[in-house]
Amino acid sequence: MIDRRENGVVLDRTAFYPRGGGLPSDVGVIVYGGKEFSVNFVYSEGDVVVHEVQGDIPVGATVTGKIDWERRYRIMKLHTAAHVIVGVAYSNFGVLITGGDITLEKGHLDFSFERMDRELFKQIVAEADKLAKEGHNVKIYYMKREGVLKTPGLVKLAEKLPPKIDVLRIVEIEGIDVQADGGPHVANTKEIGTIKFLKAKNVGKGRKRIYYTVE
Ligand SMILES: [Zn+2]
Numbered sequence: 001m002i003d004r005r006e007n008g009v010v011l012d013r014t015a016f017y018p019r020g021g022g023l024p025s026d027v028g029v030i031v032y033g034g035k036e037f038s039v040n041f042v043y044s045e046g047d048v049v050v051h052e053v054q055g056d057i058p059v060g061a062t063v064t065g066k067i068d069w070e071r072r073y074r075i076m077k078l079h080t081a082a083h084v085i086v087g088v089a090y091s092n093f094g095v096l097i098t099g100g101d102i103t104l105e106k107g108h109l110d111f112s113f114e115r116m117d118r119e120l121f122k123q124i125v126a127e128a129d130k131l132a133k134e135g136h137n138v139k140i141y142y143m144k145r146e147g148v149l150k151t152p153g154l155v156k157l158a159e160k161l162p163p164k165i166d167v168l169r170i171v172e173i174e175g176i177d178v179q180a181d182g183g184p185h186v187a188n189t190k191e192i193g194t195i196k197f198l199k200a201k202n203v204g205k206g207r208k209r210i211y212y213t214v215e
Contacts, residue, residue, distance in 0.1 A: 001032075001061045005045070008052040015067055016042040018049045021183045022082075022100045023075055028067040032057050039065070071104060072184065077214045078107045080138060080173070080185045081195045084128040085109060085212065087177030090153060092124070098207050106198060106213040113208040118200045121210045125197035131176055135190040139172045148180055155180055 003010035009030070016039065019025035025042040030053055037055040044050075057063060079102060089095050089111055099110040113120075148154050148168050171185055172178040186192060198211040 001057055001059060001063050003048070004059055005050050008039075008050045009057055009063075010048045010050055011063065011065065014042075014049050014051070014065055016049060016051055016065060017067075017072070017075075017184055018042045018044040020044060021181065023079060023102050023183050024104070026067045026072055028065060030057070031064040031066065032061055073186075074104060074214075075102060076184045076186045077192045078102045079183050080189060081128065081132065081192050081212065081214050082107050082109055083171065083173055083177045083179070083181075083185070084132050084189060084192070084195065085125060085210065086179075087173060088124050088128045088131065090177070092127070093120075106211055108209050108211045110203060110207045110209045112206045114206065116200065116202040116208050121200040121208070122197045125195055125210065125212055129195040132189040132192045132195055135188055136174045136176055137188055138185045139174065140185075141170050141172070142167050143170050143180075144168075151178075154178060 001009050002012050016026040016028065017023065019042065027041070028039050029036040030039055030051060037053045037057065039051045039053050041052040042049060082100060082102065086097055086109065095111045095113055097109055098112050101108055145166050145168060148170070154170070168180040169182055170178060171181040173189060193214050196213050196215060198213055201209040201211070203209050
């Protein structure tokens with residue numbers, strides 16, 4: 001443990017994913033002196049990751065972090081499913097994402113469609129499910145910012161790339177989707193299970209929302 005905050009601790013390295021990129025943070029425990037301390041929220045603060053934890057853990061202590069893997073794995077499935085849905089929407093209709101969020105129960109994605117078409121959304125999710133079940137590999141690699149900007153389709157989030165980042169992490173689902181992304185994914189789309197359409201909602205101009213889940 002290398003530093004303290006009022007509400008938590010900073011470690012020299014961590015497996016905990018901090019809240020961000022439309023994904024919830026990991027939860028789990030930090031083990032110190034034979035005792036387990038609950039970690040209920042993890043967030044980024046500048047370059048460091050803060051683990052919210054109660055308890056007297058001194059700076060310099062050697063600790064072990066354990067994430068709630070079952071919960072994390074479900075988030076990885078929902079997140080990878082989001083990429084498959086986005087890939088289908090982009091390659092078939094050329095639409096970009098204007099927002100998204102994932103909870104443990106479900107995910108939603110907003111697309112830049114002008115018109116609301118529930119049947120079309122159902123078709124997109126059905127196609128995504130079919131593709132996922134084919135078993136496509138998910139590859140992670142790194143690319144320089146210039147390369148990312150030059151590659152069509154790499155930045156599907158309608159907002160621009162975060163400034164000040166020179167090398168970006170690229171997540172490619174072979175044959176389906178490739179984009180700059182910092183979140184956790186499964187290694188093959190087969191792990192997702194079934195992607196299910198839940199509902200569609202019009203949340204504004206150029207923001208048509210799909211709710212989906214995996215099971
Ligand atoms: Zn992602």
